[in-house]
Amino acid sequence: MSSTNSLSVDELGSAAQRDRRKRILDATIALATQGGFDAVQMRAVAEQADVALGTLYRYFPSKIHLLVSALAREFERANASIGERPVPGDTSSERVIYVLRKTTRGLQGDPHLTEALTRAFMFADASVAAEIHTVGILLTRMLTHAMHPGQTDLTDDDIAIARVIGDVWLSALVGWVTGRTSAAETAAHMEKAVHLLLRD
Amino acid sequence: MSSTNSLSVDELGSAAQRDRRKRILDATIALATQGGFDAVQMRAVAEQADVALGTLYRYFPSKIHLLVSALAREFERANASIGERPVPGDTSSERVIYVLRKTTRGLQGDPHLTEALTRAFMFADASVAAEIHTVGILLTRMLTHAMHPGQTDLTDDDIAIARVIGDVWLSALVGWVTGRTSAAETAAHMEKAVHLLLRD
């Protein structure tokens, strides 16, 4: 609820504050991309963002908040770029699978970053609920948009299906980032789930 | 793969080793039940199990291994007690929901323990794959058994559906233990997913 930690684009604060926040998130993404969750060390983030450790903690109260906020920012970017073009595919399942494949491919191209963000997401507790909720909303919107392009009034079933697909996606992602399943297995399992839920 | 960390009931080693292993897991469960993930501190586990810290690490190479092993033991116990009686219900979905409700209720009766075990499960990396896989097998078996009691030859769809339900269950559990969703929401979402997947 605090404005400092809000997800929507840097809304409040001075230009200097917005700049610091951006530098911190950029450093986070850079370190996560290089070495994953373990490489995102608070001292390293602070140094790379040219900020004192205490200041880092003033902007983000924990490593988890930091990573989930970074995730939310990346997610908003990805979501915006997907919304530009209409989703190709003749049926709901084709379109959903298209979106999932595209997103998953993007994530798998940056395995360390994905590992860091997924780990943080799964480890987050109630104090990160706001950020988590934002990500959940974006994900559900992305999926329902693929299911029913341009449609605004969705049934409860549509939303429930989107949430189930999101759950499967998350589980698959966790399995993949923790090295328990291959990329191919991950994709196959997700697509199977989509077909089971959307029979068209 | 090491015999010491095997999941199936204390198979190898001397009686003293089996006893130490049991004491350690008992201490883990006790501490987790009291205070959750954070309360399971390696020094505290060692002290309560009356074992040196180095010995604890000889039996379980990390806190995550320790907690996931504890989870597997609890899961085997629960699974055994469920297998005793036939599952009530006239349809697949009724039976699956019965099993989910019962299991979830059990977990929610021990919120701290559930939080500790779920957190560990979600944080586990590839080095814990064996233990994780065991839990996954047990869960899938539990669900397919509820779907088709006594049946041994299952279709690919049956297994896929069970896995999807397992994914939803896990996501719901994570949401609940991290304080993002209430018990009622958790249950409702799971049951909705079951109905979407098993339309009978």
Next chain:
DNA sequence: CATGAAACTGGAACGTGTTCCTATTATGGA
């Protein structure tokens, strides 16, 4: 029983997330 290997104990030590404190610097209103 004697002996060498393996396991165990007790505790020091290290790394990283987190907290805290003091001195310094930016900021915004009178």
Next chain:
DNA sequence: TCCATAATAGGAACACGTTCCAGTTTCATG
């Protein structure tokens, strides 16, 4: 412009997971 307040820098300190080590005990084997 000047002042009060907040924000930041720099860094010490603490907690807990993890590693490591020296000395002791247990245990299997000849």
